[in-house]
Amino acid sequence: ATVYDGMKHGRSMTHYYDPMEMIIGFVLAFVSAIIAVKWMVAYLKSHGMEIFGYYRIAIAIVVGVLVAMGIIADA
Numbered sequence: 001a002t003v004y005d006g007m008k009h010g011r012s013m014t015h016y017y018d019p020m021e022m023i024i025g026f027v028l029a030f031v032s033a034i035i036a037v038k039w040m041v042a043y044l045k046s047h048g049m050e051i052f053g054y055y056r057i058a059i060a061i062v063v064g065v066l067v068a069m070g071i072i073a074d075a
Helices: 002-016 017-049 050-068
Strands: none
Touching: 002 017
């Protein structure tokens, strides 16, 4: 999708942004994604998925309370 969007709007993107800045941004985003995925895989190997289950339950409780209190609208 990104490549398609780049091909479709590439000329207008290079009109507003320096191509070197876009390349640097792409490379830095790619490197940070690799680091994040490696860290996440290492974390899951040593800790498992339990924390994500607890996180989802906690978020569900918070959202349920906020909906019950009328702070956020019920979808």
